[in-house]
Amino acid sequence: MSAHSQKSTQSARLAHGGRIDRSRTLQFSFDGKVMQAHPGDTLASALIANGVHLVGRSFKYHRPRGILTAGSEEPNALVGVYRHGDQTPNLRATQVEVYEGLMAISQNRYPSLDFDVGAINDVLSPLFPAGFYYKTFMWPKAFWDKVYEPVIRAAAGLGKPPKLADPDHYANLYAHCDVLVIGSGPAGLAAALSASETGARVILCDEQAEMGGSLLSETGSTIEGLPAAEWVAATLATLAARDNVTLLPRTTAFGYFVQNFIALAERVTDHLAQPGANLPRERMWQVRAKEVVIAAGAHERPMVFPENDRPGILLASAGRTYLNRYGATVGRRVLVTTACDSAWAAAFDLADAGVEVVAIADMRATPPEHLREAAARRGIRVEAACVVTGTSGRLRVSKAMLGRLRNDGSVVSAGDVTCDAILMSSGWTPSVSLYSQSRGKVVWNAEHEAFLPGASVQRERSAGSCRGVNGLAAVLEDGYAAAANRQRRPQPVPRARADA
Amino acid sequence: MLLISCPYCGVERPETEFRYGGEAHIARPADPSQLNDEEWAQFLYMRTNTRGLYAERWRHAHGCGRFFNAVRDTVSDKFVCTYKAGEPKPDLDALARASQEKDAR
Amino acid sequence: MAEIYTPVAGLAPVLRQDAVSIQKTAPIARLSFRGRAEAQAAVAGALGFALPQAPLSASAGAGKAALWLGPDEWLLLAPEAELVAFEAAVNAAVAGLAASVTDISHRQDAVLVSGPRATWLLNAGVPIDLALPAFPVGMVTRTLCHKAEVILWRKAEDQFVLECWRTFQPYVLEHLLDAARELSAA
Numbered sequence: 001m002s003a004h005s006q007k008s009t010q011s012a013r014l015a016h017g018g019r020i021d022r023s024r025t026l027q028f029s030f031d032g033k034v035m036q037a038h039p040g041d042t043l044a045s046a047l048i049a050n051g052v053h054l055v056g057r058s059f060k061y062h063r064p065r066g067i068l069t070a071g072s073e074e075p076n077a078l079v080g081v082y083r084h085g086d087q088t089p090n091l092r093a094t095q096v097e098v099y100e101g102l103m104a105i106s107q108n109r110y111p112s113l114d115f116d117v118g119a120i121n122d123v124l125s126p127l128f129p130a131g132f133y134y135k136t137f138m139w140p141k142a143f144w145d146k147v148y149e150p151v152i153r154a155a156a157g158l159g160k161p162p163k164l165a166d167p168d169h170y171a172n173l174y175a176h177c178d179v180l181v182i183g184s185g186p187a188g189l190a191a192a193l194s195a196s197e198t199g200a201r202v203i204l205c206d207e208q209a210e211m212g213g214s215l216l217s218e219t220g221s222t223i224e225g226l227p228a229a230e231w232v233a234a235t236l237a238t239l240a241a242r243d244n245v246t247l248l249p250r251t252t253a254f255g256y257f258v259q260n261f262i263a264l265a266e267r268v269t270d271h272l273a274q275p276g277a278n279l280p281r282e283r284m285w286q287v288r289a290k291e292v293v294i295a296a297g298a299h300e301r302p303m304v305f306p307e308n309d310r311p312g313i314l315l316a317s318a319g320r321t322y323l324n325r326y327g328a329t330v331g332r333r334v335l336v337t338t339a340c341d342s343a344w345a346a347a348f349d350l351a352d353a354g355v356e357v358v359a360i361a362d363m364r365a366t367p368p369e370h371l372r373e374a375a376a377r378r379g380i381r382v383e384a385a386c387v388v389t390g391t392s393g394r395l396r397v398s399k400a401m402l403g404r405l406r407n408d409g410s411v412v413s414a415g416d417v418t419c420d421a422i423l424m425s426s427g428w429t430p431s432v433s434l435y436s437q438s439r440g441k442v443v444w445n446a447e448h449e450a451f452l453p454g455a456s457v458q459r460e461r462s463a464g465s466c467r468g469v470n471g472l473a474a475v476l477e478d479g480y481a482a483a484a485n486r487q488r489r490p491q492p493v494p495r496a497r498a499d500a
Numbered sequence: 501m502l503l504i505s506c507p508y509c510g511v512e513r514p515e516t517e518f519r520y521g522g523e524a525h526i527a528r529p530a531d532p533s534q535l536n537d538e539e540w541a542q543f544l545y546m547r548t549n550t551r552g553l554y555a556e557r558w559r560h561a562h563g564c565g566r567f568f569n570a571v572r573d574t575v576s577d578k579f580v581c582t583y584k585a586g587e588p589k590p591d592l593d594a595l596a597r598a599s600q601e602k603d604a605r
Numbered sequence: 606m607a608e609i610y611t612p613v614a615g616l617a618p619v620l621r622q623d624a625v626s627i628q629k630t631a632p633i634a635r636l637s638f639r640g641r642a643e644a645q646a647a648v649a650g651a652l653g654f655a656l657p658q659a660p661l662s663a664s665a666g667a668g669k670a671a672l673w674l675g676p677d678e679w680l681l682l683a684p685e686a687e688l689v690a691f692e693a694a695v696n697a698a699v700a701g702l703a704a705s706v707t708d709i710s711h712r713q714d715a716v717l718v719s720g721p722r723a724t725w726l727l728n729a730g731v732p733i734d735l736a737l738p739a740f741p742v743g744m745v746t747r748t749l750c751h752k753a754e755v756i757l758w759r760k761a762e763d764q765f766v767l768e769c770w771r772t773f774q775p776y777v778l779e780h781l782l783d784a785a786r787e788l789s790a791a
C-alpha cells in the first residue's frame with residue numbers, strides 16, 4: 001500500500017527532531033491496527049508517536065499496562081512479533097526495531113487490550129492473596145481435569161508459545177581480544193578510543209541498534225566543541241576505521257564467566273524486513289578478553305506512589321529519549337514528578353519542543369536554584385516538597401493528585417492536575433549486574449545512596465555511571481582512564497562541557 | 501570456560517581440551533593383593549577433598565594428551581600453578597600463605 | 606620444497622568463495638611416532654632432519670614433515686607413494702629403542718582451509734586464539750572443532766591444514782559449511 005496517500009497516524013510525532021529517518025515512512029501493525037513509523041523507530045517509540053500507550057495487561061490482575069521505559073529494562077511492553085508465519089512472544093517493544101510490514105500483538109488479554117475479562121482479577125483481588133490457590137480448586141475432584149486446570153492453564157503466562165518449528169539457524173563464534181568494552185555510552189566510547197589507540201584488539205558492544213548510549217538523548221552538552229550526538233558519530237567513525245576494533249551493536253553481553261570469558265548475543269536479522277536466508281538469526285560470541293571495561297550505565301528509578309502503573313506514566317529519561325531520539329512526545333499535558341535534578345532536563349526539553357509541561361513536582365523542599373530559574377524562564381509551574389499521591393484514568397492516565405510534604409513527613413492534599421502523561425524519576429541505580437556476575441561484591445556507598453562495584457575479582461574495571469561517576473566530563477575521563485595504557489604518556493581527555 | 505595452562509604445551513587452553521583426573525600424588529599400592537578390603541576401598545574412593553588449595557591431576561586430552569598436575573583453589577576455582585607429572589607436590593600451605601599475602605596487598 | 610598437502614586432483618572444492626575455500630587433500634603417508642630421547646634422535650636419520658622439540662612447532666624438508674603434538678609424540682608426514690619405505694626406515698632407525706611407530710595414514714583425512722576469512726571460519730568451532738601473534742605461521746596443535754578433535758597446522762597467514770579422524774570429517778565439514786553460509790549472497 002502506498003505510504004504517500006495515507007494520512008499520517010502519528011498524532012504524537014512532532015514536526016521536527018529525533019534521529020529517525022523522516023524521509024521514509026513505514027507501515028506496521030499492532031493488534032491488527034495499521035500505523036505508520038519511520039526507519040530508526042522501535043516499536044515502542046512508534047506506538048508512542050501514534051499516541052498509543054496501552055500495550056499490555058499485568059500478569060495477575062490484568063491491570064492496563066503502558067510503556068514505562070525506552071530500553072531493555074522495560075517491564076510492561078511485552079509483545080509478540082510475527083516472523084515466518086508465527087510469533088515470538090514476550091519481546092520488549094522498546095527493543096523491537098520497526099521494519100516495513102512488522103506485525104505485533106499484545107499479550108495476556110482476552111478478548112482485547114481495551115476490554116479484558118481477566119481484569120475481574122483486579123476487582124476481586126482481595127479474594128486472591130498470595131497463595132490463595134493452596135486450598136482452592138480441590139472440589140469437586142472431577143472438576144480439576146475438566147474445568148479448573150484447562151482454565152488456569154489458558155490464563156497462565158503472558159505470551160503464547162509459537163507452534164511452528166523454528167526455521168532460523170544460529171551461529172557461534174569464538175573471539176579473543178585485548179580489551180572488551182561493554183556499553184557504548186560516553187564512558188564506553190572513551191574507553192574504546194583509549195584502548196584502541198595503541199593498536200590493541202578491542203571489541204566494543206552495545207545492546208542497542210545505535211551506539212552512543214545516553215549521548216543520543218543529550219541536548220545541552222558539547223564534547224570537544226561538538227554537540228554530543230556529533231561527537232558520537234565522529235568517534236564511531238574513528239573506531240570503525242581502526243582495523244583493531246570490532247564494533248558490535250545489537251549485541252548484549254549477557255554472561256560474565258571465569259577468567260574474563262564473556263558471552264555476547266548478537267541479533268543479526270530481527271530488524272530486517274527481508275532477512276537473507278543465509279544469515280543466522282543470532283550469533284553467540286564467546287569472547288576471551290585480557291581486560292574488560294564495564295560501561296553499562298545506570299537505571300532510572302520510578303517514583304513510588306499509589307496507581308503509578310497506569311499507561312502514560314513513564315520514566316523521565318524515557319520521556320526525554322522518546323523526544324530527542326524519536327521525535328515523539330509522550331503526551332500533550334505532561335506532569336513531571338521527581339526527587340532529583342535529571343528529570344528537570346526532560347521537562348525543559350519537552351517545553352522547548354512546544355509540549356505543555358503542567359508542572360514539575362519535586363519532592364525536595366528546595367530544588368536547586370538554577371533549575372527553578374530555568375523552569376521559570378519557560379513558564380513551567382514548579383511545586384517543591386510536592387509528591388503525587390494518586391492518579392486516575394483507567395486505560396490512560398488522565399489526572400494526578402498532588403500532595404505537599406510537611407516537615408513532619410505527613411502529606412496534605414495540594415490539589416489535582418489534569419495530565420495525559422507523567423514522567424517520574426527518583427534517581428539512578430548503577431547497573432552492577434555484570435560486575436556481580438564477575439563474582440565481585442557490591443559495596444553500599446552512603447554518599448551515592450547506591451550499591452557500587454567493590455574490588456575487582458577479575459581483570460575488569462567499571463567506568464562511568466555504572467560505578468557512580470556522574471556528570472559528562474567526569475564520565476568521559478573515567479572511561480578514558482579505565483582503558484588507558486598507563487605506561488604511556490596520558491592522552492588528552494575529550495573535553496566536555498554540559499549546560500544546565 | 502576455565503583457562504588451564506598445560507606445562508607441556510606451554511600455553512593456556514580452554515577447559516574443554518582437558519579431562520579432570522582426581523586428586524594428585526596418590527600412589528597406587530605396589531601390591532594390591534596385600535591390602536584388605538578397607539584399605540583397598542581407601543585407595544579407590546577416599547580423597548582429601550580439601551576446601552581450599554588442592555593438588556589435582558589433569559589430562560590435556562584434546563591437546564598433547566599428557567597427564568599433569570595442578571594446584572587449584574576449590575573455593576575460588578582459580579589455578580595457582582600447574583606442573584609436569586613426576587615433579588614433587590608443592591607445599592600447599594606455603595602457596596596458600598603466599599596467595600593470601602598477594603590478595604591483601 | 607614440495608608441498609606435502611595438495612588438493613585432490615579433479616575434485617571440486619568442498620567450499621569455494623572469495624572469502625574462504627575448503628579443499629580436500631590427496632592421501633599422504635601418516636605415521637604416529639612416540640619415543641624417548643634416544644629414539645627421537647635416531648628418527649632424524651629417516652626424516653632427513655631433526656624432530657622439532659619446541660612445543661606446537663613443525664619441521665619439514667625433502668617432501669616430509671614432522672609435527673610436534675606432545676613432549677614425546679610427533680605426526681610424521683610423507684608422500685603416499687613412500688609410505689612403505691618410510692615406515693620401514695623409521696622402524697629400522699628405532700629398532701631396539703623405546704619407541705612406537707604406527708601407520709595412521711587411513712585414520713585421518715585433511716582439508717585445506719584458505720582465504721581472508723579462514724581464521725574467522727575456523728573460530729566458529731575452534732575455541733583458541735588463531736590470530737597471527739597467538740598462532741603464527743608454522744604453528745601446529747591438536748585442539749577441538751566443535752566436538753571433534755582436530756589437528757590444526759597454519760601453513761600461511763591465510764591457510765590452515767585441518768586434520769581429523771576420517772569418520773569425523775563429515776561432521777567437521779558440515780559445521781564449517783554451515784558457518785560459511787552467511788558469507789555467500791542470499
